[in-house]
Amino acid sequence: MYIGIDLGGTNIALGLVDEKLDIVKKKKVAIIQGSSYEEILDVIAKECKEIREGIELAGIGIGIPGIVDSDSQKIIFCDNLGWKNVDIVGDLKKVLMEDIHIANDADCALYAEVLKGSAVGFKNVILFTLGTGVGSSVLLDGKIFLGGDKRGIELGHMTVEYEGESCSCGYKGCLESYASATALIRETKEPDAKTVFDQEDIKYKETIDRYYKYLAVGVRNGILAYRPDLVIIGGGISKQGDKLSVRLRDEVKKIEMYFGNETATIKIAALGNDAGIIGAAAMYRDNKKRR
Ligand SMILES: [Zn+2]
Known part of the structure; x- marks a missing residue:
């Protein structure tokens, strides 16, 4: 049995995952805004102890909403949590005494979709997760592609508007500043993205039109760079579904x-919120095998 943890910008979702990658038990806790690194670690440790009580555990996989150096297993930067250069694996091991593996959360989500979701049977896929931020992951020839320095692909921080809106990364005009839930909230002052989409035909037609245009530019750039057979949309906003x-x-x-890939299909992620938990556990399981 594994624990898979999906650390988001606003929530921590964790689950007990079995060898077949089925979630047997899960829980979600909110992150109190402004919590320190130590406070969030305390919550993760407490929830892990609770959920695994009495169960023999193989290890823990965590999906991180930011840049992970996959070789050193350290977090380089987590913009939405304000973390820089932290050793979450080392710090959690001191309290949990378990083997832990971390990976970028979008890479976890795509890995889960490849193993048992929308991307089964596909070898070249890009995934965008539309939530608090915009995450991305790329599968090339059947393998998650992390780039030369193994720090992952950040399509969410491609510039789509020169000198545009400020982004959580410190730069301006990134796809994330236009295609995240945070962007819709900033623009409309509504409490969440769903409320904005719910009023798509009444109050926010222009906002949603613009939203799709920016998202399409991001997807186009991804298609031009990687020539995928499939583009998957995940994250909270993907609950809008086939529409x-x-x-x-x-x-x-x-x-x-002339540049588009005529065969590139766009699909909604099949596993929903479970993708992060399943993928984090699967990443632990399959990296353990290689070690
Ligand atoms: Zn950015």
């Missing part, structure tokens, strides 16, 4: 010009 994937496909088609 979102169909509309996005239309917007991407308008701007593909």
